[in-house]
Amino acid sequence: MGMAIESMELNEVETLEGHTDRVWSLDWNPATGHSGIPLLFASSSGDKTVRVWEQNTLSSNRFTCKAVLDETHTRTVRSCAWSPSGKLLATASFDATTALWENVGGEFECVSTLEGHENEVKSVCWNASGNLLATCSRDKSVWIWEVQQGNDVECVSVLQGHTQDVKMVKWHPTMDVLFSCSYDNTIKVWADEGESDDWQCVQTLGEPNKGHTSTVWSISFNASGNKMVTCSDDLTLKVWETENIELQSAGEFAPWRHLYTLTDYHDRTIFSVHWSREGILASGAADNAIRLFVDNNESEVDGPMFKLLLKKEKAHDMDINCVQWSPGEKPLLASASDDGTIKVWELAS
Amino acid sequence: MSDKFSAALRIGDLNDFIAPSQACIVSLKGSKTNTFKSDNKPQVSIAKKQVQSEPVKISLKDCLACSGCVTSAETVMLEKQSLDEFLSNVDKGKAVIVSLSPQSRASLAVHFDISPLQVFKKLTRFFKSLGVKAVFDTSCSRDLTLVESCMEFMARYRQNQLVDDERSKSSLPMIASACPGWVCYAEKQLGSFVLPNISKVKSPQQTIGTIIKHYLCQDMGVRPEEVYHVTVMPCYDKKLEAARDDFVFQLGSHDEGHGSDVNMISEVDSVLTTGEVLELIQLKDVDFKSLEEDPLDRLLTNINEEGYLYGVRGSSGGYAETIFRYAAKTLFGRQIDGPLNFRNIRNSDFQEVTLEVEGKTVLRFALCYGFRNLQNVVRKLKTGKCDYHFLEIMACPSGCLNGGGQIKPKTGQSPKELSQLLETVYMENVWEAEPFDNPTVRDLYDKWLEQPGSEKAQRFMHTQYHPVEKSITSQLQNW
Numbered sequence: 045m046g047m048a049i050e051s052m053e054l055n056e057v058e059t060l061e062g063h064t065d066r067v068w069s070l071d072w073n074p075a076t077g078h079s080g081i082p083l084l085f086a087s088s089s090g091d092k093t094v095r096v097w098e099q100n101t102l103s104s105n106r107f108t109c110k111a112v113l114d115e116t117h118t119r120t121v122r123s124c125a126w127s128p129s130g131k132l133l134a135t136a137s138f139d140a141t142t143a144l145w146e147n148v149g150g151e152f153e154c155v156s157t158l159e160g161h162e163n164e165v166k167s168v169c170w171n172a173s174g175n176l177l178a179t180c181s182r183d184k185s186v187w188i189w190e191v192q193q194g195n196d197v198e199c200v201s202v203l204q205g206h207t208q209d210v211k212m213v214k215w216h217p218t219m220d221v222l223f224s225c226s227y228d229n230t231i232k233v234w235a236d237e238g239e240s241d242d243w244q245c246v247q248t249l250g251e252p253n254k255g256h257t258s259t260v261w262s263i264s265f266n267a268s269g270n271k272m273v274t275c276s277d278d279l280t281l282k283v284w285e286t287e288n289i290e291l292q293s294a295g296e297f298a299p300w301r302h303l304y305t306l307t308d309y310h311d312r313t314i315f316s317v318h319w320s321r322e323g324i325l326a327s328g329a330a331d332n333a334i335r336l337f338v339d340n341n342e343s344e345v346d347g348p349m350f351k352l353l354l355k356k357e358k359a360h361d362m363d364i365n366c367v368q369w370s371p372g373e374k375p376l377l378a379s380a381s382d383d384g385t386i387k388v389w390e391l392a393s
Numbered sequence: 394m395s396d397k398f399s400a401a402l403r404i405g406d407l408n409d410f411i412a413p414s415q416a417c418i419v420s421l422k423g424s425k426t427n428t429f430k431s432d433n434k435p436q437v438s439i440a441k442k443q444v445q446s447e448p449v450k451i452s453l454k455d456c457l458a459c460s461g462c463v464t465s466a467e468t469v470m471l472e473k474q475s476l477d478e479f480l481s482n483v484d485k486g487k488a489v490i491v492s493l494s495p496q497s498r499a500s501l502a503v504h505f506d507i508s509p510l511q512v513f514k515k516l517t518r519f520f521k522s523l524g525v526k527a528v529f530d531t532s533c534s535r536d537l538t539l540v541e542s543c544m545e546f547m548a549r550y551r552q553n554q555l556v557d558d559e560r561s562k563s564s565l566p567m568i569a570s571a572c573p574g575w576v577c578y579a580e581k582q583l584g585s586f587v588l589p590n591i592s593k594v595k596s597p598q599q600t601i602g603t604i605i606k607h608y609l610c611q612d613m614g615v616r617p618e619e620v621y622h623v624t625v626m627p628c629y630d631k632k633l634e635a636a637r638d639d640f641v642f643q644l645g646s647h648d649e650g651h652g653s654d655v656n657m658i659s660e661v662d663s664v665l666t667t668g669e670v671l672e673l674i675q676l677k678d679v680d681f682k683s684l685e686e687d688p689l690d691r692l693l694t695n696i697n698e699e700g701y702l703y704g705v706r707g708s709s710g711g712y713a714e715t716i717f718r719y720a721a722k723t724l725f726g727r728q729i730d731g732p733l734n735f736r737n738i739r740n741s742d743f744q745e746v747t748l749e750v751e752g753k754t755v756l757r758f759a760l761c762y763g764f765r766n767l768q769n770v771v772r773k774l775k776t777g778k779c780d781y782h783f784l785e786i787m788a789c790p791s792g793c794l795n796g797g798g799q800i801k802p803k804t805g806q807s808p809k810e811l812s813q814l815l816e817t818v819y820m821e822n823v824w825e826a827e828p829f830d831n832p833t834v835r836d837l838y839d840k841w842l843e844q845p846g847s848e849k850a851q852r853f854m855h856t857q858y859h860p861v862e863k864s865i866t867s868q869l870q871n872w
Contacts, residue, residue, distance in 0.1 A: 159775075160768050162582070198739070199768040241740045242765070244788065 052176040054334065057105045057376060057388040060097060062112075067358030067380035069123045071367045075130025077102075077372025084110075084359030085370070085378060086133055087386050088121035094135050094145075096152065097386070107388060116143050116154045123167045128174040132195075136165035142179050144195055155195040160187060161204075164387060171222075176200065178222050180210035186224045186234065188243055201243040205232055212257040214263040221297075223272070225260035231274055231284075234324075235297055244299045249284065254302035256282060264319040271303065273325055275314035281306040281337070283349070297376045304349040310337060324353065324391070328379055333357050334389070360387065417844035475663055476673060482644050482662070483524040487621040491520050492529045492601045492693070495704060496627035497667040499819040500799040503811070504671065505682050509577065510702055510822040514686035516670075519679060521687060529693035531566070531624065532704040536695070536828035537837060538571070539705065541594040541854045542712060543829075544846030545717040546783060550720065566774075566781040569712040574632035574788030575766040575767065576858065584860040587774055593855040598624050598631055599640050602660025603695060603853050606642075608841050609693075617644065617658045627664050627796030630788070635661035639856045665836075666798025693833060695826070703826035706732070708819045709792035713746070713758045713785040715828060720756055721748050735760065742766050742790055745781075758783040763790035770859055795821060 066097035070087040077083040080100040083318040089095070093111040100106040119138035126133055132151065133145040140163050145154040162183035169178050177189040177197070185204040207229035215222055220241070222234040249255045265272045271285045283304040312330035319325055325337040334355040362382035369375045377389040483489050493516060498509040505512065517528040549564040552738055570576060570592040579587050595603065610617045624631065634640070644656040665673070676683050689696050696704045699777075705711035714733055721727040727748065735744040738759070743766040748756035759781050760772050767786055773779035789795050794815045795808070802811040828834060842850040 159772070199765045199772070202764045202768065242763075273622075 052354055052393050054336065054338075054354060054359075054377070054389050055392055056391050058107055058111070060087075060107055060386040060388070061384070062095055062109050063087065063089040063091050063093070063384050063386075065120075065383040066362075066384060067365065067386055068120065068238060068363060068379050070368055070380045070386060071124050071126055072370045072378070073126045073130045074128055074281055075126075077370055083107075083370050083372060083376070084130075085368075086113075086124045086126065086135075087380055088124040088135060089384075090120045092117050092119060092121060092137075094121050094124055094133070096133075105388075105390075111152050113145060113152050113154075116157075117141070118328075119164075122165065125168050125170055127170045127191075128172060131218055132174075132191075134168045134170065136168040136179055137389055138164040140181070142168050142177070144191070144197070146195065147274050150346060156197050158187075158189055158197055160199060161185070164188055166210060167212040167214075169215050171220055172218055173220075176215070176220065178213040178215060178224075180213045182209045184208060184210060184226075186210055186213055186222070186232075188222065188234075201236075203234055203243055203245065204345060205245045205248075206230070211259065211261050214265070217265050217267075217269045219269070223263050223364045225263055225274060227259045229256050229258055229278075231255065231260055231263065231278075233297075235298065237297070245301055249302070254305070256280065259313075262316045262318075263315065264325075266319050266323065267321040271319075272300070273317050273319055275317040275327060277311070277313045279307070279310045279314065281309075281314065281317055281325065282283050306337060306350055309337075309352060315364060316366045316368075318368045320375055322375070324369070325350065326369065326377055327365045328359075328367035330363045332360050332362060332364060332381075333361040334364060334367060334377070334379060336391070356389075359389075360385065409487060417419065426486045426740075437537060475665055476669055476676075478663055479665060479673075480523075482621040487617060488619055489520075489525045489621045489623065490527045490529065490605060491516075491525050492531050492598070492605075492622065492624045493533070493663075494529070494597070494624065494626050495532045495624045495819065496708065496793045496796065496799070496815075497670065499708075499794060499815050500627060500667045501671065502818050502821070503814050504800045504803075508822050509818060511686060512691060513702070515681060515684045517689055518685050518687040519674065519677075519681070526871050527690045527692065529601060529605075529690060530702075531597045531601050532693055532702075533693045533831070533833055535597035535710060536606060536704070536831040536834045537604070537713065537854070538597050538600045539596055539710075539715045539828040540834060540845045541850060542569075542592055543716050544850075545592055545594055546716045546720060547723060548846070550724065550782065564866070566590055566779060566784050567592055567716075568783075569710070569785045569787075570856075571710050571712065572592060572630070572787045572789075572793075573628070574630040575786050577630065577633060578767075580858055581861045583771060587771065588858040588860060590774070591858055593851075593857065595640075595854055595856050596634065598626060598634060598664075599660050599856065602635075602640065604693065604837065606658055606660050607853060612840075616832060618656065621662050622660070623663045624661050625667060625670050627667055627793050627799045628789075629666055629797045631666075631798070632664040635659065637856075646655060665798075668798055668800055671800055695831065695833070697824070701824050702822050703824040703831075706820065706825055706829060708794040708816060709760070709762070709785065709787050713760055713783055716783055717746055717748070717756060717758045717830075723754060725750050739769070740767065741794075743769075757781050758785070760785045760787075760792075762787045762792045784866070 046088050067087050067089045067170055070085050073084040080102060082102050084098045086094055086096050087178040095109050096111040097107045098110045117137035117139050123136040124133060134142060136142045140161045142158040142165050143154050145152045146155045161181040165179050167180050175191055178186060178189060180186045184206045187199060188201040190198050190200045205229050206226040210224050210226045213222060213224045223231060225231045230248050230250040232245050234243050235246045236243045251257060254279050256276040260274050260276050262275050263272055271283055274282050284300045285303045286298045286300045288298050296352060310329050314327050314329045316328040317325060327335045334356040337350045338347050338353045340351040346385045359379060360381035360383050364379050364381050366380040367377060369377055379387050415803050501512045502509040502837055520528050546567050549567050552564045568591045580717055605622050606617045640660045641657050644658055697703055707714045717733060718729050721729055733746045735746045738745050742762040744760045746758050747754050757780060761767060761784055770784060787793060791812050795812055802808055
């Protein structure tokens with residue numbers, strides 16, 4: 045960050061209303077925000093619907109609700125995720141199903157429903173090449189699905205290992221390695237190792253590894269994929285790193301280790317964290333505030349590795365459940381809250 | 394829920410996140426006590442319960458009837474119960490009969506590095522030294538299960554071919570019923586849509602129980618309540634199977650599962666896992682490897698005149714293979730010699746075999762092991778895209794040899810290495826033999842069950858399945 049970071053501000057671009065219950069998650073479509081395509085994101089809510097929002101023009105500060113995806117999920121839609129190509133949207137619901145949606149001539153059609161979890165599905169995520177989906181649930185299991193031609197979906201693996209509710213699944217940004225975090229306070233790493241033909245847990249990051257001491261809510265990777273950040277009910281953000289992620293492609297597993305803990309910044313549960321391609325960490329928490337952190341590269345050897353860039357108090361009226369940076373050259377930040385709104389923010393100096 | 398049960402059972406019963414007590418009919422102690430934010434806001438606050446110091450007793454029957462869970466505490470209790478109960482029944486002077494599964498035989502053979510036949514003979518010695526009256530072999534009853542399964546398949550196939558209505562369509566695929574983890578999962582999670590497809594024929598465990606308690610006792614002039622029948626199985630879920638109401642009958646009548654608890658006879662009184670038998674051997678401080686070998690009890694054991702064990706190929710019971718051969722021969726006049734040509738579909742736990750007649754696929758059978766493959770088959774069944782005639786579904790990856798009750802790999806041994814070793818050892822000293830030719834099975838038909846597929850055979854050898862209604866509490870919990 046070459047700029048004078050002390051003077052940065054997080055300015056509200058727009059407040060988006062429409063959901064009639066708390067907004068749980070949002071996901072920017074990765075195929076938008078560049079090549080002249082206006083930004084687009086989906087949001088999911090306790091009102092059992094998913095809304096799709098589109099920027100009016102690429103440089104505009106106005107977003108319009110383009111679609112409401114309803115009458116499919118019968119309970120809260122907890123999470124949503126666009127495929128890497130931006131063509132499919134996966135939505136995970138407390139009704140124990142995950143739905144796949146395809147944009148067919150401007151209309152979103154539910155093209156497949158994934159059943160199998162015993163109860164609430166908490167999170168859904170696509171791998172980098174878009175052929176694998178991961179889901180996790182209150183039933184403590186993590187499932188991997190393969191999306192085949194014609195949107196046919198098959199279960200590839202059912203992974204047991206967490207001892208409590210699994211809050212989020214996240215694929216590594218380049219490798220087919222899966223991460224999950226749970227109410228059991230751990231982060232688990234899953235890989236398809238050569239020896240057997242099934243996926244298995246290759247690492248558990250818990251308290252003995254300087255891990256979290258309470259529920260881990262969210263995971264995000266840096267742009268190169270050699271670091272990840274996790275946030276927790278223990279009021280900390282933790283940064284983890286791996287030596288050589290490329291080892292993974294050679295069938296070897298590169299273990300992750302604790303690098304740094306951002307402590308004393310939050311006094312309520314941190315529900316969401318997202319790492320921008322430019323290296324800015326955004327956190328959303330139960331204190332209704334958004335915080336941004338940056339690499340403290342001027343620091344002395346023993347100094348903090350990250351420092352607070354800014355804290356946006358009262359960003360929302362209630363808990364912030366999700367924060368995510370947009371794709372594109374000048375990323376916007378979007379936040380989803382229990383107050384039923386989504387806000388879009390611009391970082392300006 | 395203990396991780397010893399199969400994945401299918403675990404996934405089907407995982408409801409103890411908030412607390413088991415919400416879905417369970419019996420209140421249990423201790424859930425996680427720290428406060429948490431549930432995703433399911435607004436959160437209903439649950440009053441903290443007093444931690445109970447007395448262990449709460451839940452029978453397996455309670456668990457089968459409930460859509461809640463079995464927690465690890467009870468599982469530990471159950472395990473203890475089995476060994477203790479076994480020993481106390483031997484001491485009580487009951488006529489204890491042990492029926493040993495061929496998968497358990499293989500597991501012990503690998504563990505002690507001796508042959509399965511030696512294991513069988515040494516175990517006979519060991520059990521008899523404890524006071525057990527007889528040790529039998531469930532590959533013998535399995536042959537009866539297989540014969541009846543062939544009959545059922547033929548009936549289902551013909552029904553499917555003859556009539557063209559929805560009801561008849563549901564007669565196929567037929568699904569093997571030997572895996573209690575799968576049956577329990579189907580009853581609790583899948584409900585009525587898949588249950589009609591599950592074979593009505595009892596598993597080898599329950600078949601040998603039926604033979605012993607309904608026929609053998611009478612034949613030998615022993616009262617069934619004087620017999621304590623224990624099976625040795627590769628699988629914890631078999632304990633749940635033995636506890637089903639369907640496998641309990643009242644003396645003097647054939648109204649199974651009804652009436653008071655007085656004089657209720659269980660086909661199988663207790664199930665020990667292979668691991669528990671090893672524990673028992675260690676508990677008794679026996680040097681198993683150098684233990685003397687007793688002759689086998691031939692009455693219900695697949696052993697021929699020359700002293701060789703015999704049985705079908707297929708370490709999960711050979712259901713698909715046996716029925717495929719029988720159907721090919723009976724329906725299409727094709728005698729298939731040598732091993733069947735199973736092809737991997739997705740992975741080695743999902744294999745398919747087909748029969749082509751005049752360029753048309755007339756039989757399509759599959760082996761489907763492990764929860765992930767089971768899910769895909771269920772998905773196909775639900776969407777009506779399942780074109781199989783028969784499915785050998787087993788909840789455990791690699792099937793029954795890898796059951797949760799088997800002896801764990803030794804230090805430095807990978808599960809895969811162990812699994813390959815078990816596959817090799819499984820058919821060691823075992824001659825491949827056709828179930829229809831089994832002299833014990835023939836004898837049972839001649840003296841008791843009349844003909845394969847007869848009304849009498851069905852009365853004794855068939856069972857039924859019951860969709861478990863979700864309790865209101867479990868529905869509320871999953872609201």
